[in-house]
Amino acid sequence: MAILTVNHVYHTYFSQEVATEALHDIHFSVEPGEFVSILGASGCGKSTLLSIIAGLLEPTAGDVIIKNHDQSTSIGYMLQQDYLFPWKTIEENVTLGLKLLKYHDLHAKDIAKELLQAVGLPNIEKKFPRQLSGGMRQRAALARTLAVDPKILLLDEPFSALDYKAKLKLEDLVCAMLKSYEKTAILVTHDIGEAIAMSDRIILMSAKPGAIHKIFDVPRELAALTPFEARTHPSYGAFFQSVWKELESLEHSTSS
């Protein structure tokens, strides 16, 4: 039984002058513990889709069904930019969700400390966001999303501001965390390699209007490995090529 079903979702942005169709008949479901990546050109509606899944945006048509949906604690959404609150310390930022969801947890600070340590940011609890680099802020935002322990994670390009080494490390870390706590995740990315290395399935979207072009099942031998190992596996290259070809053909068909 799927934990999350996106049920024939359409979305159109309306303004006085124009109506932009952002999403067209998006339909898929995600199994518990599954890791799904969404690949697609800029502006094809990936962020819109995540906002709808997170319940921040009402779709024009269709709906999103979440199993055992008690409250939104079951969904954690990391926006495309970090949006750390500049007047709060990193610690206050990371514990924000705990505070708002009234987890009167005496250990909020410990949770923050532990998570920050895990994402490679030790001893910065008392700093303010402006004192951090872009990549550090992104990791702090990831910690903020993870702090409330959501069942389903929506990640909008969480590693885009990181250097390559930090990115590989964090991919492994996130994957390990998700696996050990049996969490479900949807990751938006521009990086084919990242999509292959991390996910069980890859949804390739076409643009204007955003629609599902093709869904790839990542070969089992790759999905079972950690992202870092997957990148060095012999079948990685061939699978990369097939996704790449599809992406290329998509670009040609839309540009012509």
Next chain:
Amino acid sequence: MNIQLLHEQYKALLRKEKRRIRFFQLLIIISFIGLWELASQNHWIDPLIFSAPSKVWRLFVEKWSDGTLMIHVNITLFETVLGFIIGTLLGTIIAAILWWSPFFSKVADPYLVVLNAMPKVALGPILIVALGPGMISIITMGAIISVIISTIVIYTAFIEVDTNYVKVLQTFNANRTQIFKEAILPASFPTIISTLKVNVGLSWVGVIVGEFLVSAKGLGYLIIYGFQVFNFNLVFLALMIIAVFATIMYQLVELVERKLIKAR
């Protein structure tokens, strides 16, 4: 190169520049007072109208020692501070209500524009008749003059807060009160502080005009009284005291600003 040495040189340069600025600021005020005194003594200006620093000072000492000045200063200060606080607080509260209800804010919009364009001191006579010729009318004047503009400026700051901060809070199931408290209000602190600075000046205008009209007590009354009996020493004395206390209030607001914004 020795970085520490360079840093010391840099700091010394900053100190020197600061001293230079202070020197010229002092020079201006001293020469202004000196010139004023000189011009008055030598009748380059009419001493009856323009008074003289020495005369103002003598009047100050006299009025201070018999205790009458103290009473007027206290009353005006009390009215101004209260008018200032009420005006800003009310403006913030109304702005919060407008933010809460977008529909209401759209309905209220043209009325706010009209009320803002209207010269509030023109309401003075009505206030005095309605609320009686006393302190309440004057405080109301001090508040009413700043409340509408505060509302408009602060409300604009509220709605210009990046909606993505609101999104972050919504992913944590935040309700509207929490959104206001965690994102909207703190993001607008810099704007609220700058309205505070403007309102310092405005509430003095409201209170002084109120005291002109009521004409019973306070520094505004001293100005009107001095004008009526042609004692311009008194008028200048009141002006000087207003200048000093308005500056002190402004400095206090800046202190609050440093406390609040320190963390950014």
